[in-house]
Amino acid sequence: MARLLLLCAASGLLLAAVAAIPPPEEAARMARYVLHNCDWGALATLSVQEGLRGHPFANIFSLSDGPPGPCGGSGVPYLYLTDMEISVQDLEVNSNASLTVSLAQTPYCRKHKYDPQNPLCAHIIFVGSIVKVNDSEADLAKKALFTRHPEMESWPKDHNWFFAKFNITNIWVLDYFGGLKIVTPEEYYSVKP
Numbered sequence: 001m002a003r004l005l006l007l008c009a010a011s012g013l014l015l016a017a018v019a020a021i022p023p024p025e026e027a028a029r030m031a032r033y034v035l036h037n038c039d040w041g042a043l044a045t046l047s048v049q050e051g052l053r054g055h056p057f058a059n060i061f062s063l064s065d066g067p068p069g070p071c072g073g074s075g076v077p078y079l080y081l082t083d084m085e086i087s088v089q090d091l092e093v094n095s096n097a098s099l100t101v102s103l104a105q106t107p108y109c110r111k112h113k114y115d116p117q118n119p120l121c122a123h124i125i126f127v128g129s130i131v132k133v134n135d136s137e138a139d140l141a142k143k144a145l146f147t148r149h150p151e152m153e154s155w156p157k158d159h160n161w162f163f164a165k166f167n168i169t170n171i172w173v174l175d176y177f178g179g180l181k182i183v184t185p186e187e188y189y190s191v192k193p
Contacts, residue, residue, distance in 0.1 A: 122175035
């Protein structure tokens with residue numbers, strides 16, 4: 001099984017290196033593509049911390065929707081969290097959040113000399129809530145995260161890490177000039193990256 005995952009990941013990286021990104025008229029596919037090719041995102045919460053209470057607070061989190069390459073990619077952003085993290089403390093009071101992922105973290109934008117703020121350096125904004133995954137989904141989340149972020153397996157056990165997912169309710173895609181495109185979760189989950 002591990003050999004198959006490595007083979008799949010290697011072939012996926014090769015395909016990703018030569019595959020073109022989806023065209024701008026395929027916003028749902030673009031959203032899936034960007035998420036699947038990103039290893040981290042900026043998660044914004046409403047802070048409960050003293051001095052910041054009620055203010056937006058953004059923090060970087062490693063994420064994954066499945067193993068890299070064409071053999072993975074559920075479209076569900078999974079995270080590995082601990083209650084010790086300040087953004088998770090925010091989420092315990094209000095689970096609503098937004099998550100931004102951008103092709104700026106991939107070689108694509110550098111190769112084309114796109115500034116991260118250039119719409120052609122696509123970024124996706126998800127709005128929804130963070131929830132702990134149930135037991136039946138925990139293995140899927142673990143596989144998705146640990147294949148991309150193997151260091152996670154060795155993180156301190158006394159931090160009480162848990163698997164969570166971003167429940168998507170709204171999606172905005174900025175991948176071309178002319179403004180944001182709205183994609184429904186139904187459209188998003190019905191396409192492959």
